[in-house]
Amino acid sequence: MYVWSKQLVMALLGIFLLLLGLFLLQGPEEASSGLKVHTTQWMSLNYAGLVIWVFVWMIDQARVRGKNVWLWLVPFLLAPLPTLMLFVLFLQRRVKA
Numbered sequence: 001m002y003v004w005s006k007q008l009v010m011a012l013l014g015i016f017l018l019l020l021g022l023f024l025l026q027g028p029e030e031a032s033s034g035l036k037v038h039t040t041q042w043m044s045l046n047y048a049g050l051v052i053w054v055f056v057w058m059i060d061q062a063r064v065r066g067k068n069v070w071l072w073l074v075p076f077l078l079a080p081l082p083t084l085m086l087f088v089l090f091l092q093r094r095v096k097a
Contacts, residue, residue: 006089009085012085013082054080054084055073058072058087061091072087
């Protein structure tokens with residue numbers, strides 16, 4: 001957890017939201033993609049493996065800190081990167097005694 005700083009997470013979240021907005025404004029293009037089917041399947045398989053690995057890491061981090069990670073499952077499945085960043089910020093909150 002020491003690798004992630006709040007400034008880095010906030011900057012990455014901002015960049016993600018900016019790129020998401022640009023993507024939504026562009027809309028679909030008429031040209032077909034040049035990717036082959038097996039390349040797309042390979043990329044999808046790697047992405048799914050990475051998502052599972054990161055969620056296991058989230059489970060481990062939540063277990064160490066005594067937090068509930070299962071509340072984060074649905075947002076993580078919909079948008080893994082921003083959910084991971086928000087989860088890291090959630091774990092770095094100062095606990096008031």
